[in-house]
Amino acid sequence: MNTNAKRHELSTWKFSLDQSGYGLAGGWAASRYDDSSWTEVNSYTSWETYEYAMRDYEGKGWFRTKFTPEQIAQRRFILHFEGVGGVAQVFVNGKYVGGTDNRYLPFELDITDYIRKQRFTGNFVESSIAVCVDNSFRGKQHLTGGGRIEWVLYGGLTHRVWVEERPVSNISHVRVDAAADGSLKVTATVEGRNSVAPFVGEVRMEVEGLTSEPVCLPVECPVSTPAGPGVKKVTFETSFENAKLWSPEEPNLYQVKLSLFKDDELRSEVTERFGFRTIETRGTHILLNGKEIVIKGANRYDEYAPYGICPPVELIRQEFQQMKDLGINLIRTHYPQDAIHYELADEMGLMYMIEVPLNWWSPKDTDYFDDHLQLITEAVDCLDRTFYWHCNHPCWTFWSVGNECKHNHPVCIQAFHMLAARMRRLDCGRLITYAAHKPFLNSQEMDFCDVISMNYYSGILSENETQFPEQMTKVLEEKFKTALRLYPDKPHMMTEFGYVCVQGVHNSEKEGRYAEDFGGTFLRADCKELLKNPNMRGLVIWCWADYRHRRGFVPSKTNMGIQATYGPWGLVSMDRKPKQPLLDAMKEVFDGFNPDSE
């Protein structure tokens, strides 16, 4: 969301380590603390990249910066984090303001009441902002719910941070629902700040290229209180016959502008980008804008050597183009990512499957729902916030409630049904699914899904080379027989399948595990088997790029593939060197995988 509110990007920070947890008591949050000896760093960096010895660091670190607002009265100051690498506690002028315990989503803090002013003049003076970040693994009672985590928990100020000066009465959020029939529903949340009388004003809505003049609606916000503004939602509903639709092939985007007026005086202005598109299922088919599609995808962590999770935007763009060139139309991620990704995907025409970060959650057989209330609450909160921050991205077409959790456990089933129901209540305009990794037992397990998603690694986790390809055929036949019996009328999708091999290591195409060449042979054979399922509407490979494992994930020996601390499942390496035999195989597979109607 872009507003006309003034933004002060906070990109330069002072940094120090605090593994011992000394800083808080040592006054490191205080406005007068002398941080001149600390190290200078930028935000949108992972501390793992500061120095070799920081790689795999899991603990606390402090960031401090200074900020002086301009002398404009009647402003709210919103400290915005696009995300942060860990649990964060934020202090303004030594006072604790708030924080986040969800590393995967943006968060905002209203710091207006914490900004320093000169005692007599009331003029703003320099304020200090201190952030204590802790990227430790938080245990299975918190998201992601698993006893361990596969990916690296990159730490620090890993996303952009800014202070936004907002008018006291403003439009704080916009939700756009734009469908393939040209219908447009825009909901603006208006914050009024009048503690004496209701804030009365007008909201004007324009869509560039579609509306000739603004559509206006009155708004009356309740009286504000010390606890917060008076909030009122205003909804515009209209439709355009000439709207050009958004699709991966033709990613048409529009911009809606919402303006808040009081007595014809502009108070707040917000623009939001969106696309007209409808994703739905019909029988066993997936339809985008009424047209059958198949999903050709890749899983992707937001990790890119040597940048950690903070690569230059230009590199992400190049990578997305490379993915598109391979025929890919969807990216799946285990957690919400920096909005930079979604903005690029909107523009370039790539769909996203975003997942609630419930991963490898495995309640004990004797556990009740209440034993997992903390985790489930975090999952619900994460779901709500994912929608709040990312709802207007047309690229976001699939929403998964989780990945590879305990199979057929009543607590998991109940939680997933609940999460799916919540997504539907939001009328989210996305297809709902869950990535299952075990054979199905009954049709209730996944009946909340629009699409049945399966993860399966045909024999690749077995160390026995001779099982290929006979074992692959046998196991998949069995697997799909059950899936088709239980879910005959739904589209099926492979959300994970893949091959693990090391870039630059070669052997013949017939033998040699962990070398590139047999990878191509394997993927061709695997995809051929996967596509024998008549309901198969998607192939999402695990994964686009090699990735690092969180330390301790491979303690000594592993049954998870290669005996190293990396997951070399990628079609490209961590620093994006191609594994040509794999890329060639997937290009061939994707080229030959098309909707029945074509």
Add this chain to the structure above:
Amino acid sequence: MTHTELKNWKFTLDQTLYGEGAGWAGSDYDDSCWSDVESYTCWETYESALEDYEASGWFRTRYVPQKKDSRQILRFNGVGGVAKVFINGNYVGGTENRYLPFTIDITDYVNWESENVIAVLVDNSFRGPEHLPGGPIVEWVLYGGLTHRVWVEERPQLMLEHVYAAASADGSLKTTVKVKNYREKAVAGTLEIAVAGLSCGAAREVTVGAGETAEFVFETADPSARLWSPEDPNLYDFSATLTADGETDTYTCRIGFRTFTIEGTHIFLNGKEIYFNGANRYDEYAPYGICPPPEKIREDLLLMKSMGMNLVRTHYPQDPLHYEIADEIGIMYMIEVPVNWWAPKEQTLDAYPEFREEAVDAMRETFRFFCNHACWAIWSTGNEMNHHHPAINGLFRVLAQGMRELDCRRIITYALNNSAILSPTELDFCDVISINNYAGSLSENVDDFPVMVDPSIDARMNEVLAQYPNVPHLMTEFGICTIYGVHGDPFEGRYHEEFGATYMERACRAYMRNPNLRGLVIWSWADYRHRRGFTPDNNGSSGMHFNATYGPYGIVTMDRKIKKPMAEAITRLYNEFTPANREGKK
């Protein structure tokens, strides 16, 4: 003697141990699709995803012998793991000790007319506590692959098997030469030794029986020899030449005339008192793993010297390249038998015959390959164990006795952990008592510093002095974790560079109060990576280490960026801690 380096190899992975059964060692196996790599590289550096890889890989290369009726000796200067070597598909031997060179006589397997395929299966997995170094965990990364140079030597059938040239400060040279005769008849020849620029050469007629090995000793001297010391590292070119049947075998090396003596609590090199100030060093150098270009090793050792250091301590023998450079530039080495953190359950050494044999073998082979290096000054029997334990103490005695029998002309020691010192006899196999101590540096409690540093160090020094008042003491380890580029107030916070200097100043001054102290060897010269799994999950609460998979104890980083505050502190302290300054203070 000809010498063919085998530099270019074909490589592929074999985690599943599929290759041997599938004929990957065979001479007719087609390896054309494999990757091209060079020896003296670690496979961890081939690609990100191979970092921390611990399993098997294959290497294949080809060579043609040049001279018929010669001995074909395949020499590895070390290898990154356990190695099995195959010639034309035949298993010919290998090694289980990654830290030492080894040779295999492949004469009987060689095709003299055509190409020979050498295939090597290397496995860098951790081998468990029943093998060297003996601990349940290993701290350092077990870099894998053909990590050292490999070559084939073509030697005559009457061959110089081993040469030990012991040169002393009085100009005497005792040369012990072992000659092996591979012929099925006795062979007579001439054995000659020479030292360029000195008159301590000699020659004699020798005869060696069929299939036998004979030993010949030369005792010569030239009092005009300039001595070797770190300040003035004079080296001489030594050669032993064996001529028989019109064929010649030659061994060459560089020797330095030098002698260590100990009188009471004082150590002398060539009659002059010496302190050993230095640093521990793993042979790891980012981004090269354990295979940095030799000129980088040289720069590194020279940088150490520039900070007032004269000694490098290592937990295991290193590539001979290091010792060659050290001889030349004048820096001494403490080499350790790689027995590290061994924690046997049984109470007698007899319960561990295989482990004992591995340790003794490592000790003997270290001597075999490195005995002629002047730089090698100190020999340690191991590092940080419960030295009271009868199996451990027994092993130390076996090793120390073996070292003395080899006439090694090195100072013998053992690096203590914090185990109590109970008697004046338990460490009596040591010439010098070596102490590792991390006073307060492993504590997470910031308020402990400096309160606990002084009393803790004084208590430990007094404990050692009480039992060993008449021997020299060395600090073989002390250190503090700091992160390059992270800065802070010198007296507040941890893990930043400035605190490192503050800690060093405090700790070293406390160690220096020990009147018997003859050296400060910091842990460590450079930051290093921990072997995967060493920091299993959330190790922060244990207070043992910096909560990452690195050991950032270095004065420099893994890629040799200098932590300036620490470097300055150490330079100042080492330049101050010298025999001359101490004498002056008295």
